[in-house]
Amino acid sequence: MSDTTQVLPGKARAHVAEARPARWGVFANEDWWSVWIGLLVIVVAWALFANGSSLNWLAVAPAKWKTLGDAWQGFVGHWANYLALFAALALLFGTGLAVLGQSLSRFLPAFLILFVASLLIFTASAWTEASRYNLEAPLLALGIGLIVSNTVRLPEWFQSGLRVEFYIKVGIVLLGATLPLTLLFWAGPVAVGQATIVSLATFFTIFLAGKALGLDKRFAAVLGVGGAVCGVSAAIASGGAVRAKREDTSVAITLVVVWAIVMIFVLPFASRALGLSTAVAGAWIGTSEFADAAGVAAAQAYGDAARNAGGAIAGAPDAAVQAFTLMKVVGRDIWIGIWAFVLAWVATTRWNTSEGGVQAKADAREIWARFPKFVFGFVIASALVTWIASHYSLADYRKIVTPDLVAPISTLRTWAFTLCFLSIGLTTRLRSLTATGWRPLLAFTAGVVVNVVIGYVLSVHVFANYWNGLGG
Structure with a gap:
């Protein structure tokens, strides 16, 4: 396993633990831990809410400011809250990583630096003029991370804190608490149907293009699943299913990350230029992006x-993330297990053996092993908040439940996303793309075109x- 860690880039190393054989059942990997952490936060928030309190004291975030003096005063007035928030997040993530055998002596110092950097970025995005320059916290975190990672050599121990998938999966579970289950059931079938069309079209485009360009079928399959489903997790899952070479999985991850970053900027810009509503744009992004x-x-x-557009963009602002989540998490991510099972079966019955002559097993356990467990957390969180909301009228829900229960969960979700975006930037080496060669790049780019066009239609x-x- 140490050899794999050396081959894969920084972001991929965060997934290596998930690819190991399960030893602790529902505590076997980051997927499961993201479920337990997210649900624990929601249950604690619910318990406080039920007793007339809230999680707002812990779920602290910088307030809007005009001058640096205002920003500093905001920090000074809430330093105890930030300290408690760091301690809580370090305890939650650190416990999971410790059980998984990760070094806390490496993780905690790295996480402290990541938290402080995220706080500074969060503060910068709270500047009253930030929206004029599109300095939203996620894009700002990503941009700063990319600049640092491609100009400065980060120490190896710091990589222990850059748990990209861990942070985003916890954030997605928390996101479930802001989405009613009725909405999930209503839009879910559409998301699954749309995802099915795109997943099949994109996979076969990349796979067939890769084979036509002379790539090994296992390599082409890993590239195809990486583009068709959910990026890094899918690439690693499919690579294990077909027993692809380690360097092939690494190349697939690099291409996924680079194109995912490109689409972060292209898709919102194109959506605004085309005058798309927030929900439609979110669905297009969910269909066309390559990583959660x-x-x-x-x-x-x-x-x-x-x-911040003053009505120039149609639709509720939150609808963009809601539509994306339904399209990507509910629709596309469930294809990880399906593709892993299908490819394991094909590799066993058609492609015969892997490089070492070991037969790949194709059975129902493969689907369960590769299924993204954080989807369960998302659904449970949504069901719980839906049940809580059923005891209130819509007016009371907005007046009572939203500020005291949903709002602090949303703030913690934003923290998880910011930690994730910064980690993506800090683990992405743009120059590594030059080592992939033009054939994988061309095959994957063909899938990008198909993905974006079909997703748009x-x-x-x-x-x-x-x-x-x-x-609406």
Whole structure:
């Protein structure tokens, strides 16, 4: 396993623990831990809310400021809150990583630096003029991370704190608490249907293009799943299913990350230029992005743009992230297990053996092993808040439940996303793309084109009424 860690880039190393054989059942990997951490936060918030209190004291975030003096005073007035928040997050993430055998002596110092950097970025995005320059926290975190990682050599121990998928999965579970289950069931079938069309079209485009360009079929399959489903997690899952070479998985991850970052900026810009509503844009982003974290960044950026556009962008600002989540988490991410099972079966029965002559197993356990467990956390969180909301009228829900229960959970979700976006930037080496060669790049880019075009047609024309109804 140490050899794998050396081959994969920084972001991929965060997934290596998830690829190990399960030893602790429901505490086996970061996927499960993201479920327990997210649900624990929601249950604590609910318990406080039920007793007339709230999690607002812990869920602290910088307030809007005009001058540096205002920003400093805001920090001084809440330093105890930030200290408590750091301690809580370090305890939650650190416990999970410790059980998984990770070094806390490396993680905690790295996480402290990451937290402080995220706080500074969060503060910068709270500047009253930030929206004019599109300095939303996710994009700002990503941009700063990219600059640092591509100009400064970060110490190896610092990589222990850059748990990209861990942060984003916890954030997605927390996101479930802001989405009613009725909305999930209503839009879910549309998301699954749209995702099925895009997943099949994109996979076969990349796979067939890769084979036509002379790539090994296992390599082409890993590239195809990486583009068709959910990026890094899918690439690692499919690589294990077909027993692809380690360096092939690394190349797939690099291409996924680079294109995901490109789409963070392209898709919101194109959506605004085309005059798309927030919900339709979120669905297009969910269909066309290649990683959960990058997609959330793009969707949140478009939602923030709508919030500050004074009505120039149609739809509720939150609809962009809601539509993206339904499209990506409910629709596309469930294909990880499906593709892993199908490819494991194909590799066993058609491609015979892997390099070492070990037969790949194709059974129901493969689907369960590769299924993204954080989806369960998302659904449970949504169901819990839906049950709580059922005891209130819509007016009381907005007046009582939203500020004292949902709002602090949303703030903690934003913290998780910001930690994730900064980690993506700090683990992405743009120069590593030059080592991949032109054939994998060309095959994957063909899938990008198909992905974006079909995603646009389905989101803007075929299923537009559904998505606009979501953002109504």
